[in-house]
Amino acid sequence: MASRSGPPFRRIADEIARRIADGELAPGERVPSTRQISREWGVALATATKALTALRLEGLVEARPRVGTVVAAGAAAGTAAAAAAGERAAARPSRRTASGAGSDRELTRERIVRAAVDLADSEGLAALSMRSVAARLGVAAMSPYRYVNSKEDLLLLMADAAFGEERYPAEPPGGWRARLELGARTLWRIYRRHPWLAQIDSLGRPLLVPNLLVHAEWALAALDGHGLDPVTMFDLHVLLYSHTHGLAVHLEREAQAEAATGLTGDQWLDRRAPAFQEITRATGYPVFARVVASLGPAGYDLDLDALFEFGLTPLLDGIAVIVENPPPGRTTG
Template sequence: MAPPSDPPFRRIADEIARRIAEGSLAPGERVPSTRQIAREWGVALATATKALTVLRLEGLVEARPRVGTVVAAKDRPAPARHRVPPERRTPSTAHSDQELSRARIVRAATDIADSEGLTAVSMRSVAARLGVAAMSPYRHVAGKDDLVLLMADAAFGEETYPAEPPEGWRARLELGARTLWRIHRRHPWLAQVGSLTRPLMLPALMTHAEWALAALDGRGLDPQTMLDLHVLLYSYIHGIAVHMEREAQAEAATGLSEDQWMDHQAPAFAAITAATGHPVFTRVTSSVKGGYDLDLDTLFEFGLKPLLDGIAIIIESPPPRRATP
C-alpha cells in the first residue's frame, strides 16, 4: 500500500495496480474509467486522469479506441515505476513543458476522447496525460473549445482521397461516405462536435465536402439541390455515428453493455406489448431468430444503398432548377 503522504492519484493508481496483481482485473479487461474513479474515490476528473496516466506509464494499462482503458497484456515489458510529486514541476516535467507543442496536445486530447469520451477531455486532463504543469497547454491552445476544433480537424484529416477518382458519381459518393464512416468509427466523439445547422469551419472537413460536391457536379443539378444532397448524405453518416458515443456514455454510466441492458428491459418490453397490443411490432420482433441485433456498421451499409438509389432518381430526373438566393 502507498503511504498516506502519497497524493490521491498515486494512491488510486496503487489500488488499481493491486487489483491487477491479484487478478481481479485480468489482461484485456476494462479498468475503471475516469468518471468511475471520480465517483468511487470522490476525486476530480483531473485526478482520475492522472491516476490512469501513471498506470499507463508503468505499462499496467493501455488505451484502446472505442473500448477504453484496459489491463495490458502480461508479456508486455513494464517500465520503471513513475512517481510525480503533486502539483510540483520537477526537472523532468519542466523538460516536458519545453518539448510541448500544439500537435502533442491535440494527440493527447484525441487519445483521451477515443478511450474515455469527449467529456473526459479538459485542459487539465490533457496536461496530466502529458505529464506537464496544468497551465502549460494554454501556451499553445486558447482553451477546450479551440482544442476540440483542432482535434476534429486532425481527425477528419487522417483520410485522403485518390488523385484519380473512381468512375461515376455513385462510386465516388460511396467512397466518400465509407471514408467518413471509417473516421467516425475510429473517433466516436466526432459526432458530438458541432451540429448540422452550424457546420464546423474546418479545412479538413471541407476536403470531404469538396469530394462529394465534385461527384455531383455536372449532373444537371442546381447548386441548392447539390448542397441538399451533400448535407443529406453527411447527416445520414452523422445520424448513425452519434449513437456510438452515446452508447459508450450509457455503458459507463450504467455499467451494463448493450446486450445486458436489453436483457434487463425484457420484463418491461413484455408488459408493454401485453398491455397495449401492437400486434405487428410484437410479431415482427418476436419472429427474428435470436432477437434483433442492432449493429451500426451493418445498418450503415444497409441504408447507404437505398439512399444512393434515391439520389440516382434525382440525378436521372433532375427537379426544376431553383433560383439561388
C-alpha cells in the same frame, strides 16, 4: 505501495496496481475509467486522468480506442517495480515534475491535440478537459493554454486532425455513385475510429475546419456536371452526410451508456425484456407486436455498421433518380 499521505493520484494508481498484482484485474481487462475513478475515490476528473497516466507510463495499462484503458500484457509481473517507483516518486518530485520546464519545452500544439484525441478515444468526450490533457502529457495544468486558447478551440483542432486522417485518391473512381460511396465510407471509418467526433457538431452548425471541407468538396465534385442546380446539389450532399453522421452519433452515446451502467446494449435489453413484452401486449399496436414476436428469441440485433451499409444503398438509389432526371432549377430566394 505509497503511503496514504501521498498525492491522491498516486494513491489511486497504487491501488489499481495492487488489483493488477493480485489478479483482480487481468491483462486485457478494462480498468476503472476516469469517471468511475472520480466517483469511487471522490476526486476530480483531472486527478483520475493523472492516475491512469501514471499507470500507463509505468507500463501497467494501455489505452485501446473504443475500448478504454485496459491492463497491459504482462503488467502483473511489473507491479512490484512500478510500486517501488511510485514510492520514490511520492517521496521526492523528479526534476521534470518539480519545475515542469523539461516537459513544457517539448510541448507543441500537435502533441496537445494528439493527446486530446487519444484521451477522447479511450475515455470518451466527457473526460476531456484542458486539465486532463495536461495531466496526460505530464505538464503543468495551465501549460496547454500557451498553445491552445480554450477547450472549444481544442475541439476544433481535434476535429480537424481526425477528419484529416483520410485522403482521397488523386484519380477518383469512375461515376458519381462510386465517388459518393467512397466518400460516405471514408467518413464512416473516421467516425468509427473516433466515436466522440459526431457529438461535437450538427447539421445546422457544422464544424468550420478545413479538413471537413475536403470531404464536402469530394461529394459536391461527384455531383457536379450532371445538370443539378446548386440547392439540389447541396441538399443531396447534406442528406448523404446526415446518414453517416446521424448513425455515428450513437457510437459515443452507447459507449457512455455502457460506462455508466456497466451493461452492454444486449445485457441492458435482456434485463428489460419482461417489461418490454408487457408494454407490447398492453398497447394496441398489433403490427409492431407481430413483427417483434417474429424476430424470435434472439430479437433485433442493432448493428450500426450493417445499418450504415443497408441504408447507403437505397439512399444512393434515390439520388440516382434525381441525378438522372434533374428537377427544375431551385434557388434559395
